[in-house]
Amino acid sequence: MSELLRVENISKHFEGTQALNGVSVSVERGEVHALVGENGAGKSTLSKIIAGVVIPDSGEIYLDGSAVRLDNPLDAQRLGIGIIFQELDLFPHLTVAENLVIGNLASERGMFVDRRAIEEFSTPLLREVGLTCSTRQPVASLSLAQMQLLAIARALGMNARILIMDEPTSSLSEDGAATLFQLIGDLKRKGVALIYVSHKMDEIFRIADKISVLRDGRLIGTKAASDSTVGEIITMMVGRELKESQHRVEREAKSILLSVQSLSTAKLRNISFNLHPGEVLGIAGLVGSGRSSLGAALFGLDPILSGSIELRGVPFQPRSPADALRHGLGLVPEDRKAQGLMMKMSILENSTFTVLDRLQFLRFVRRGDERREAEEVHRKLRLKAASEDALVSTLSGGNQQKVVLSRWLLADPDVLFLDDPARGIDIGAKHDIYDVLDQLTAAMKGIILVSSELPELLRCSDRILVLHDGESKGVLNRAEATQERIMALATSVI
Numbered sequence: 117m118s119e120l121l122r123v124e125n126i127s128k129h130f131e132g133t134q135a136l137n138g139v140s141v142s143v144e145r146g147e148v149h150a151l152v153g154e155n156g157a158g159k160s161t162l163s164k165i166i167a168g169v170v171i172p173d174s175g176e177i178y179l180d181g182s183a184v185r186l187d188n189p190l191d192a193q194r195l196g197i198g199i200i201f202q203e204l205d206l207f208p209h210l211t212v213a214e215n216l217v218i219g220n221l222a223s224e225r226g227m228f229v230d231r232r233a234i235e236e237f238s239t240p241l242l243r244e245v246g247l248t249c250s251t252r253q254p255v256a257s258l259s260l261a262q263m264q265l266l267a268i269a270r271a272l273g274m275n276a277r278i279l280i281m282d283e284p285t286s287s288l289s290e291d292g293a294a295t296l297f298q299l300i301g302d303l304k305r306k307g308v309a310l311i312y313v314s315h316k317m318d319e320i321f322r323i324a325d326k327i328s329v330l331r332d333g334r335l336i337g338t339k340a341a342s343d344s345t346v347g348e349i350i351t352m353m354v355g356r357e358l359k360e361s362q363h364r365v366e367r368e369a370k371s372i373l374l375s376v377q378s379l380s381t382a383k384l385r386n387i388s389f390n391l392h393p394g395e396v397l398g399i400a401g402l403v404g405s406g407r408s409s410l411g412a413a414l415f416g417l418d419p420i421l422s423g424s425i426e427l428r429g430v431p432f433q434p435r436s437p438a439d440a441l442r443h444g445l446g447l448v449p450e451d452r453k454a455q456g457l458m459m460k461m462s463i464l465e466n467s468t469f470t471v472l473d474r475l476q477f478l479r480f481v482r483r484g485d486e487r488r489e490a491e492e493v494h495r496k497l498r499l500k501a502a503s504e505d506a507l508v509s510t511l512s513g514g515n516q517q518k519v520v521l522s523r524w525l526l527a528d529p530d531v532l533f534l535d536d537p538a539r540g541i542d543i544g545a546k547h548d549i550y551d552v553l554d555q556l557t558a559a560m561k562g563i564i565l566v567s568s569e570l571p572e573l574l575r576c577s578d579r580i581l582v583l584h585d586g587e588s589k590g591v592l593n594r595a596e597a598t599q600e601r602i603m604a605l606a607t608s609v610i
Contacts, residue, residue: 155514198276398577
């Protein structure tokens with residue numbers, strides 16, 4: 117292999133935060149080069165600089181040994197550099213095919229729109245990534261996982277020599293991830309260089325040739341994956357050795373906090389379960405199984421067609437999210453950007469707006485108390501930000517997720533539905549969230565936890581409810597729950 121891309125002494129400063137400080141990385145042809153680090157370490161910033169989205173304050177970029185200037189993404193695309201963003205940049209009101217060709221220099225055919233040519237260009241790309249949907253389907257109608265596959269197809273359609281993937285499997289099922297890894301192998305054999313950003317160590321050691329570790333905007337080191345261990349890389353990432361946290365002590369279930377009986381919505385059929393104080397009930401299932409729909413029903417987002425809910429022994433019929441919150445039920449949504457945050461508001465405002473009633477005196481918010489309570493929760497979650505007043509849009513994806521979680525820690529609901537809360541979060545932050553879950557259950561809160569990662573469900577859950585196609589396929593206690601048994605139920609094999 118020979119060097120294709122080199123960045124030297126790259127630095128970038130954002131609103132009081134040194135995102136990158138003198139970072140140098142080299143990538144060879146046909147190589148998968150992983151970028152790892154905690155949230156806020158600078159991985160996404162470096163990726164965006166290489167893709168022409170962000171202009172560095174200083175440093176040089178070399179392609180084929182020659183210095184290049186990337187003032188915008190089209191400059192990068194012309195030089196054969198493509199990127200798949202962690203926060204997908206699709207146009208929801210355009211069709212699948214239109215999203216594949218818009219802004220794609222490889223698809224330009226002339227000044228008039230040729231629908232047949234667009235179809236011919238798009239169909240093989242969808243087939244390549246295993247996305248089974250119509251090219252004429254609006255992107256807004258796709259699931260998050262389907263949107264992720266579409267973003268990958270679009271990048272492949274640009275014929276990139278260098279392809280940057282920022283958390284590409286964050287919304288993919290195991291089958292979808294396996295398809296992606298096969299694509300990566302094909303691209304490597306064609307000499308394409310891949311820069312792969314992920315927090316999933318099993319993925320990194322499965323596909324990466326080299327691993328570069330960033331921490332607090334600095335390059336800690338680059339190692340060959342074959343000469344490294346997971347523990348060694350994690351220690352480089354966090355600057356400390358992480359001890360495997362243990363599951364809290366089991367408690368005997370003596371009372372019922374939340375009872376759901378024969379619940380049906382447009383997407384769910386006859387779901388029944390009980391949640392006890394101090395318990396984590398895991399929710400497993402493939403994409404489209406109804407995991408998120410269950411949270412939407414409990415939080416008053418989806419109408420309930422039949423069935424009953426009791427909260428603390430009292431009948432409960434959530435009419436709206438505000439109604440659910442008043443009764444002591446909270447929801448951390450799957451898509452933090454679209455559903456969980458106000459991107460043009462500050463970190464402080466996003467964290468406290470659900471508790472402003474509690475912080476008021478004579479209809480005026482006690483700003484000192486507001487800031488003090490928010491800062492205390494942010495310290496517990498190890499939130500990294502220049503200040504509480506910074507826009508939440510300036511944070512990394514993982515730190516944005518921590519803001520969403522901080523809101524509900526402040527609201528202190530009796531029941532908290534967490535929809536994939538660790539998606540896109542680094543391993544150090546995952547341990548912080550696990551500790552918070554243990555603290556909540558020690559305080560006898562009830563937690564309903566959705567996760568796409570089975571080891572996470574097995575680590576955190578007392579019992580696991582498995583869904584398939586909107587129906588319950590069984591509830592497994594901790595002693596009988598295994599990855600194989602969960603997948604058998606989730607795929608309706610048993």
